[in-house]
Amino acid sequence: MGVFDDKKFEELDWISQATEPIDSPLNEILGVIPDEINIDYDLFMNMAGDNYSLDLSVDRVILYTLRRAPGHSETRLTWQERDVISRCFTIEMSEDTILDCKAKTLTGEIKVIKITKNLDDRDLEAILGREGIDQLNNMYIPNDGTSRANDILELLGGCDDALKTRSPQRKRSIMIQRMKKLFKENEWKIKDTVLANKVGVWIYDYVMYGNLAAYSNFCRLKVMTHKGQPIYSMEEAK
Amino acid sequence: MKLLEQYAESFETSDPVFRLTLDGGGWRISPNLGHPVSRYRPQPKTDDVLEELVCDSFTESFSLREQKFVIDHHQIANSAMLEIRRSFATFLERQLDMSSPRQSKLYRWFYRELPEGYDFNNDLVVLYKYLYSFAGKDMRQLHDKHTPNAIAILKAVMEKYEQK
Numbered sequence: 001m002g003v004f005d006d007k008k009f010e011e012l013d014w015i016s017q018a019t020e021p022i023d024s025p026l027n028e029i030l031g032v033i034p035d036e037i038n039i040d041y042d043l044f045m046n047m048a049g050d051n052y053s054l055d056l057s058v059d060r061v062i063l064y065t066l067r068r069a070p071g072h073s074e075t076r077l078t079w080q081e082r083d084v085i086s087r088c089f090t091i092e093m094s095e096d097t098i099l100d101c102k103a104k105t106l107t108g109e110i111k112v113i114k115i116t117k118n119l120d121d122r123d124l125e126a127i128l129g130r131e132g133i134d135q136l137n138n139m140y141i142p143n144d145g146t147s148r149a150n151d152i153l154e155l156l157g158g159c160d161d162a163l164k165t166r167s168p169q170r171k172r173s174i175m176i177q178r179m180k181k182l183f184k185e186n187e188w189k190i191k192d193t194v195l196a197n198k199v200g201v202w203i204y205d206y207v208m209y210g211n212l213a214a215y216s217n218f219c220r221l222k223v224m225t226h227k228g229q230p231i232y233s234m235e236e237a238k
Numbered sequence: 239m240k241l242l243e244q245y246a247e248s249f250e251t252s253d254p255v256f257r258l259t260l261d262g263g264g265w266r267i268s269p270n271l272g273h274p275v276s277r278y279r280p281q282p283k284t285d286d287v288l289e290e291l292v293c294d295s296f297t298e299s300f301s302l303r304e305q306k307f308v309i310d311h312h313q314i315a316n317s318a319m320l321e322i323r324r325s326f327a328t329f330l331e332r333q334l335d336m337s338s339p340r341q342s343k344l345y346r347w348f349y350r351e352l353p354e355g356y357d358f359n360n361d362l363v364v365l366y367k368y369l370y371s372f373a374g375k376d377m378r379q380l381h382d383k384h385t386p387n388a389i390a391i392l393k394a395v396m397e398k399y400e401q402k
Contacts, residue, residue: 048267049302054256057266090264099269101254101305108258110267 004224008192008233020230022124024193026081030088032069033062035114041106044099058086061112078134080127087123088116124193129183132200136176141168145207149175151215152203155222156182175203188225192232195221213237239359242315245292249314251307252278252298271300274307287370288363292318319359322366323352326392329369329377333385344389347396358399365391 009017039047039061047064048056059082066072077085089112097108141149149171153159158181162174179200182188190196199221205214216237224231253276256269280296282289295317298307327349331339339345352362368391369377372384 045305052302053268054271054300054302055266055268057262059265086265091260091267092264093258093260093267097258098275099256099258101256104305110258 003235004220004227006224006229006232006234009230012232020189020191022121022128022191022193023232024119024124026084026124026193027119029066029072029075029077030085030114030117030119032072033065033085033089033114035117037061037065037112039106039110039112041099041104044106044110045101058089058091058112059083062086062089078127078131080130084119084123084127088114088119090115125184125186128186128190128193129179129196129199131197132203133176133179133183134200135204136172136179136200139172139204139208141172141207145210146171148207148210148215152207152218153178155218179203188221189228189230190221191230195231195233198236239315239319239356239363241288241363242292242318243311245289246295246309246311246314246318249280249296249309249311250278251309252276254300254306278307287367287375288318291321294318295321319363322362323359325366325369325377326352326362329373329388330392332376332378333373333380333389344393344396347400348392353399361395365395 008023039056044056047060048054051060062082062085063077066075066077092109092111092113094108094110097106097110099106146166146168149168150163153162153171153175156175156178159174159178162171162178165171165174183190183196190199199218202211202214202218205211206218217234220234220237221231224234252274255275256271256273257275258267258269260266261268278298280293282293292314295314296309297314297317298309300306301308327345330342330345330348334342334345336342340349368384369388372381373379373388
């Protein structure tokens with residue numbers, strides 16, 4: 001195996017290699033959540049009870065169910081991922097449903113129903129790289145990080161204005177804009193949401209702390225993009 | 239003050255029963271905690287102005303821990319007391335025969351420097367009942383005899399407590 005090989009891509013069946021679907025753990029998470037969840041009084045209070053308004057949203061139902069699913073107690077979802085998963089569900093409630101906290105009863109029927117069983121590429125494209133970009137939003141380039149930021153800007157390409165300016169804020173702003181455009185058009189053909197999310201994190205670690213492993217990973221990924229093939233995985237330096 | 243607390247002690251709470259509504263295009267269920275199916279509103283049982291004031295100050299909140307509505311009797315009484323304390327400045331603003339009553343020393347003292355204290359509050363309650371008897375709830379109505387008398391009493395109160 002070479003350093004620049006994409007092991008995951010090579011293991012895909014030929015149809016997947018031809019269609020290049022976006023891979024994401026969100027599809028597995030979606031599969032873990034039941035197609036229909038009936039909510040009674042106790043479940044309602046358990047799900048909504050730690051919320052001061054006692055509102056129950058699809059998002060809360062998903063998080064509650066996921067945390068109790070085997071192997072997912074530690075699963076962490078970003079806001080964007082929660083939003084994508086939430087769109088796959090809807091609440092159905094019978095007319096005149098009454099919550100009686102005195103008698104501890106729920107009169108009527110509440111169901112959370114899965115309306116989408118598989119996330120399609122359009123949903124997943126919207127969250128490609130978002131977690132990393134969010135991290136860059138919190139990045140303050142230190143004095144000794146300017147040259148490292150320039151290294152990244154050169155590799156990202158299309159950031160001439162950022163290379164000319166001496167303002168760290170402007171460099172960061174242009175870097176974020178470039179990242180957003182890069183993932184929106186998926187110029188680097190990254191087809192894995194986890195890998196895409198790491199890009200921003202590597203940039204952050206290198207610019208902020210001079211983490212050379214992170215820079216090495218970023219450079220490897222950049223080299224892999226030259227093949228023009230979809231990228232599902234890469235061998236990371238730790 | 240004690241009377242205010244006694245009135246507040248007699249209050250009950252709404253039953254914690256809510257009609258659920260589906261909001262946000264089917265994404266969120268809300269029990270509308272501020273609007274229980276049957277809402278308790280205390281009604282004055284006597285024609286005592288203080289009871290009416292305490293009833294007006296009634297508030298309840300839903301406790302998630304206890305899963306029922308709870309009230310803080312002391313806070314309701316304090317809220318009614320605050321209304322009473324505010325009413326003196328309102329009375330002076332509306333009844334002082336001046337072009338700008340807010341500039342007067344008497345108004346400013348009652349507005350800003352009114353002392354605190356249980357006994358003093360008890361005195362204010364008595365004084366409030368007197369003002370209410372002729373000026374009404376909004377402290378607007380003039381009375382040939384009582385208005386100058388009330389202003390004189392308020393001046394005396396200010397002078398007494400300023401010396402302290």
